[in-house]
Amino acid sequence: MSNSKFARKGCRECYACVRVCPADAIVIKGGQADILADRCIFCGRCSKACPQHYRVEKMSISAVKEFIKSGENVIASVAPSFASAFGNQSLKIPAVLRTLGFTHVEDSGITTKPIFDIYNTYADKDDNKNYITSMCPTIDHLIQKHYPELTESIIPVVPPFISHGRFLKHKYGADSKVVFIGPCVAKKTDATKEICVDEVLTFYELQKWIKSENLNLDDFPIEPFDYVCNDKILFPIPGETADFLEKKNPKKTVFCVDGIEDCKSVLNSIRNGKFENTFFEMNACSHGCLYGSDLDKDDRCFFEVKRDLINNKQKYIDLFQANAVDNPYQDIALDVLLYKEYPPKPFHLEQPTEYEIREILKTMGKTVRSDELNCGSCGYHTCREKAVAVFNGLAEPSMCLPYMRNRAESLSNLICESSPNLIGLVDKDLMILELNPAAESFFKIQKDEANGMPLGMYLDDEEFERVRTFRKNVRNEKITFKEYDDSTLLQTIYWLEQNQMFLWLAVDITKDEKAAKKLQTLKIETVEMAQQVIAKQMTVAQEIASLLGETTAETKVTLTKLKNFILDEEGDE
Known part of the structure; x- marks a missing residue:
């Protein structure tokens, strides 16, 4: 079991990462979150959900700057979804990248045609099998680790960013540095296993880099990439691949699925034999690469982003039509290997017995079925699923928020009920919310009799008003009650701003x-x-x-x- 450290200092036991993880890859130990790499699909959801803004993957800006500083041949391979990050300023990006020091700037989408030709071959097979596109690394990891029996359905071809990297290395030499710039963090993980891509920057990182250099996109001209391609396929838009294949009249039914939840649902159906002779275009991110896992979402809706991508693509071709080519890498396509295997990488959880599950549930205060709320606050769908995670060392009993809340309330009530000191809660309108038994005994009233009554019936409410007005708490103030056998109290008054109420504590020193x-x-x-x-x-x-x-x-x-x-x-x- 290989853990990748995610958050240590500052982790607040909020379990936000556990709740959003679609692969149950978060490990909680000592209240701290780690990532179980053997189950992780690198979707980036945990980083986005984390209130402390911890990132799973390292930033690569410094490494790329070192490439440029060393005087090496550094090539930028830019994902065609860059319009989703830069909007109407997208056509300035080639000029910006050259200013940052890249020697060559290319659109990675220009090498998709060979991949689409392979996809078309599989979509046209009459073999009654199901096939799934391999363009999305997160989906590839999801199938390999969580649906290992379906790995044969992944089409054995590299994703476009890897194919472009291989073409670039073939053209500019193995010593050249290829930096892919795209919308998701999963490609960072995949790039480390390939020799054709040296570093991966996300659009988010590129935006930070541009800002750190005090560059204003308005100051840059519109420039073309090194190659202008006539290919108008916009595969970052979900469904574009499926539409392309359907126009070829394939023998298989073609579906487009985007979003991890829908993808998992389809994979479950495939596993259960509900599909046959079907071709699936799968994207982990809802709305595909236009809403990539590391994109800094602005106020534009998906259809605005889609419109910008289409308009920018057409404007780009119109501006530089004279320089456009059909396939700039046609001459070397046959020399570049596009094949890639996707072997199964299963990670199986140990299954506890029913007795062991019940014993774990007892540690969470769940002794009967009705105690199993299945509220999901811990990040697991059911209490029993959480118990299995506890059994495997992935979770802790204390992650059950209702149980811990009830336990805390029980302890608080026990302390208040048994304390010899007088304790009371008073709302902002100086009405009594609650008195503990010691206070009720002192004022000679029945249980809950004072609840909802004006504070002035029992105490000097002017002192409370002063505490709230001047935000200066009273500590150990001596007060005497003639009407209660000349009793004397040492009172403390706190104004709780967050709760908008007073906490009254008193010691009977009569x-x-x-x-x-x-x-x-x-x-x-x-x-x-x-x-x-x-x-x-x-x-x-x-x-x-x-x-x-x-x-x-x-x-x-x-x-x-x-x-x-x-x-x-x-x-x-």
Whole structure:
């Protein structure tokens, strides 16, 4: 299994690429998207759908500039659908390309006649088999990888851009550099396997290159390609090939099919034996190459683009009729090999058992058939198809958006329901949307009783108005409710601009406040008691000191008397 990295940094788990991929070639691992190259048909839908604008294929502008810078012989092979990208300015493109440095500029459509001759041979076969054109690389990959049993129906001839590349290499030499410029990314992949096309630019890349060089198409003259061909077949328009073949009165029924969905539907019918002796012109893009996979769509509808292509083609021939030739490569056509094989390249998914499917479905919260919504939000048509992808490592259970949403809602509800904090949602008109059980218990109301009621019945709504007006959220604001047993809350108010509602969070700190007040009272009482004790101690000390003073004086008098008495007696003796 070969994965081609598509998106890592910035991938948002939106699964847009999975939903649009017609080949189930997107792998989701760790929430990130990769491309399974073994299943990819290079239709470019994932790049267009990606909101981060990731591209599957690399840009080739730098490589082509290096060719030109090196002084090599660089030839531009331009797809005839270029009018779909450049509109009324299309006839300026040859001059622009020469200014950019290309030594030769040719319309790749001038080599389609040999291919159409081969198609006509197969359309005229009376062998009861079905045949499919090989002009569209995406269709070739689709059949090879997803309908491998039908590869024998692909006509074994190269697409026009490869045939033109081979003619150019034959004419200008193998060392010359051939750059194909066209509308789709699939040709980039096919060109890497061919030695006749060195690089592929899409019209989108050419437009970016022209813009980066500050070139204005209005400043350029109308110039012809190196060859002006009388061939008026406009094969980029779906149905043109079929019309050409029908004019030859072939033995097979000829149908034109465009758009991957219709092509897959027809291929399924061919697989089931619903067609025989039929020739199919198939184009992966709706409206064919005029709406190629890497075209930057403007405001023109398909019929405007078709008109511009027809008008430009006719105007081009009218302007340069004197230089026109029927087939510029007629002399070397027989020397160029146009044969190409399209071998089957199947990639089979492992099929889980019914038990394994049920076990995978359980991981997505689907325990009974009614849980299988088949909503397609994950990119798979059914939940069981998604389970098969999970079994093969292509998808993850978390891609089920309804399941993840329900799970997230359940977790959110569980948190809100069990939280001891007060939580509420209030709309922009200051009407209560919802209160959690803790809030309902605080306001002494029944379940859902407050829903739809004015906020002012329970809280000061002026504070909410200020939050919305000044876009300044309130955090940890202390409020007291006399009517609710002198309760105190610490409230936070958020204005949710995207949702146009308020989120109200509050913590009941009544017990803490009462405990704090009680502690403060106790502190004051303790201080007062200490003061009283100190006062009493001072009084006692003073009384003791007074008593000690009196007794000391009396003692002194008594001892003095005793001393004098003794001295008097000794004197007498």
